[in-house]
Amino acid sequence: MCSSAAYPLRAAAEALTSADLDARLVECRACPRLVAWREETASTKRAEFRDWQYWGRPVPAFGPADAAMLVVGLAPxxxxxxxxGRMFTGDRAGDVLFEALYDLGLASQATATSRDDGLELYGVRVTAPVHCAPPGNRPTPEERDTCRPWLVRELEELRPRLRSVVVLGAFGWQAVLPTLHEAGWPVPRPRPAFGHGVRTTLAPADGCSAAPLTVFGCYHVSQRNVFTGRLTGEMLREVLAEAARAAGLG
Structure with missing residues (x-):
């Protein structure tokens, strides 16, 4: 494993495929605070999961490597x-997200409990700008920027077919727009502000014959947003359905 802060930039650039990228990502130890927290949590565990062998490493993206639609969260x-060891799997936020994807015919089942539960995504890939669990669900800007090369390289791999991106929450929005720029899409300045239901269409990426990319903002599927009614299942499905149509999936 590599503890150097330069590791993500070098390793992501050298990845030849999405599978290669994921294999390199799970070895990353570039952010000391995140490494300490993810491993402490994996060791102490939560009482209800005391019989689990925690993953305790960076969590790679989930879904087909040629997806036309990307959903971006915050962090595991x-x-x-x-x-x-799988994005949005085993928590209430994931329950909300995967149920909505299932309702739209974009997932094989409405629940996600483990890496071997049989869940498949259809034309959709799920990722995050930060791949390690952060204390208090709050990555620092430095941790976000250190982790950025993984998402840049993932977007480059998806670029030929990617048609829509759904960004869950303001943190993800602020992380994704500069990342899209680095991956070749011309992002306007000033950058569009985040909001639920906001959308912005980017011209085809540099050096790629792909169609335009539509980026959608959506409130995060956090427990707080769901419990307070800030985000309802209907609101989430509406944004996901629009993104699916933009991606040619519905």
Whole structure:
């Protein structure tokens, strides 16, 4: 494993495929605070998961490598993705997201409990700008920027077919727009502000014959947003359905 802060930039650039990228990503130890937290959480565990062998490493993206639609969250949950090793798997936020994708015919089942539960995504890939569980669900700007090369390289791999991106929450929005710029899409300045239901269409990426890319803003599927009614299942499905149509999936 590599503890150098330069590791993500070098390793991501050298990745030849999405599978190669994921294999390199799970070895990353570039952010000391995140490494300490993810491993402490994996060791101490939560009482209800005491029989689990926690993943305790960076969590790679999930879904087909040629997806036309990308869903971007914030970071893995300490007892969700950090436990199961799969994005949005094993926590309530994931329950909300995957149920909505299932309702739209974009997932094979409405629940996500473990890496081997049989869940498949159809034309959709799920990722995050930060791949390790952060304390308090709050990555620092420095951690976000250190992790950025992974998402840049992932977007470059997806670029030929990618048609829409759904960004969950303001943190993800602020992380994704400069990342899209680095991956070749011309992002306007000033950058569009985040809001639920906001959308912006980017011209085809540099050096790529792909169609324009539509980026959608959506409130995060956090427990707080769902419990307070700030985000309802209907609101989430509406944004995902629009993104699916933009991606040619519905």
């Amino acid at each position: 949950a300490a007892h969700g993705g950090n436990r199961t």
